[in-house]
Amino acid sequence: MKKFNNLFRILSRNCNMSSSKCAFKVALIQLHVTDDKNKNIENALKFVRTAKENSADIAILPECFNCPYGTKYFLKYGEEIPNGETCKSLAQCAKKNNIYLVGGSIPELQEKQLYNTCTVWNPLGQMIAKHRKIHLFDIDIPGKITFKESDALSSGNQITIFEIEKFKVGLGICYDVRFPELANIYRKEGCIFIIYPGAFNMTTGPLHWKLLLRARAVDNQLYVAGVSPARNENSDYVAWGHSLLANPLGETEAETEHQETIIYGTVDLKKIEETRQNIPILSQRRTDLYDILYHHL
Numbered sequence: 609m610k611k612f613n614n615l616f617r618i619l620s621r622n623c624n625m626s627s628s629k630c631a632f633k634v635a636l637i638q639l640h641v642t643d644d645k646n647k648n649i650e651n652a653l654k655f656v657r658t659a660k661e662n663s664a665d666i667a668i669l670p671e672c673f674n675c676p677y678g679t680k681y682f683l684k685y686g687e688e689i690p691n692g693e694t695c696k697s698l699a700q701c702a703k704k705n706n707i708y709l710v711g712g713s714i715p716e717l718q719e720k721q722l723y724n725t726c727t728v729w730n731p732l733g734q735m736i737a738k739h740r741k742i743h744l745f746d747i748d749i750p751g752k753i754t755f756k757e758s759d760a761l762s763s764g765n766q767i768t769i770f771e772i773e774k775f776k777v778g779l780g781i782c783y784d785v786r787f788p789e790l791a792n793i794y795r796k797e798g799c800i801f802i803i804y805p806g807a808f809n810m811t812t813g814p815l816h817w818k819l820l821l822r823a824r825a826v827d828n829q830l831y832v833a834g835v836s837p838a839r840n841e842n843s844d845y846v847a848w849g850h851s852l853l854a855n856p857l858g859e860t861e862a863e864t865e866h867q868e869t870i871i872y873g874t875v876d877l878k879k880i881e882e883t884r885q886n887i888p889i890l891s892q893r894r895t896d897l898y899d900i901l902y903h904h905l
């Protein structure tokens with residue numbers, strides 16, 4: 609409840625002052641990813657410039673935007689964070705364009721371990737967050753898709769929150785979206801927005817991508833973005849695309865299909881406040897019951 613009131617305090621303090629923002633323009637950049645790392649990075653930078661020209665405050669790149677998505681590629685494309693070439697480019701790009709940049713994800717190499725990692729850069733070009741995918745994508749749907757990220761990657765063990773003008777934003781990567789507990793923690797920590805760079809596939813994409821993003825939004829009464837690579841029929845792993853932004857009511861604010869593009873949406877803090885006031889589920893939760901029942905199962 610304390611965190612909930614904090615949002616109202618920040619809102620009433622900031623939003624009534626003309627110098628402060630109560631809405632952020634968000635650019636969801638759905639990139640075509642190839643096996644050429646330099647081209648992928650250059651392409652991402654070009655789209656971030658376009659996002660800035662269109663007055664975006666935050667630009668978001670997809671999961672694995674510098675590398676084809678597949679366990680056999682991660683070591684070859686892996687690099688250290690923040691000293692690798694991709695991070696250097698992202699830092700410069702954020703600074704040059706004076707924009708918050710959520711760097712999708714890249715394979716991170718640290719002490720012979722690989723992680724699927726998202727970095728976030730502020731308009732000064734400083735890294736303000738680093739999220740290692742917590743839940744690795746290990747699934748087997750016979751005849752449809754088998755994928756075992758844990759063959760190559762280690763999992764992250766931390767939740768990740770960063771701030772944009774005092775407002776908290778939570779991070780997850782793709783499969784992390786399937787775990788409502790993580791999103792619930794972000795809400796309880798006072799987040800107003802959760803960002804999931806993600807590359808769902810042609811089986812689970814049509815089934816679950818949109819449903820999960822909207823579910824996380826409506827459960828937690830905040831904005832949720834899912835940002836995918838564009839569909840590349842020539843790659844081993846064909847991404848579903850369909851990047852989207854869901855609002856605190858669970859409605860789709862912005863959505864695209866599978867081609868390379870940018871879509872824009874607004875994170876409107878007043879809409880969060882209104883939704884949370886009208887339907888006050890956070891304070892109505894019966895944790896007295898759930899906690900007891902959960903621990904007895």
Ligand SMILES: NC(=O)CCC(=O)C(=O)O
Pocket residue numbers: 671744745781782783784786806807808809812813816
């Ligand atoms: N990159 C991923 O984590 C894919 C997740 C996915 O497709 C799913 O169904 O979950």
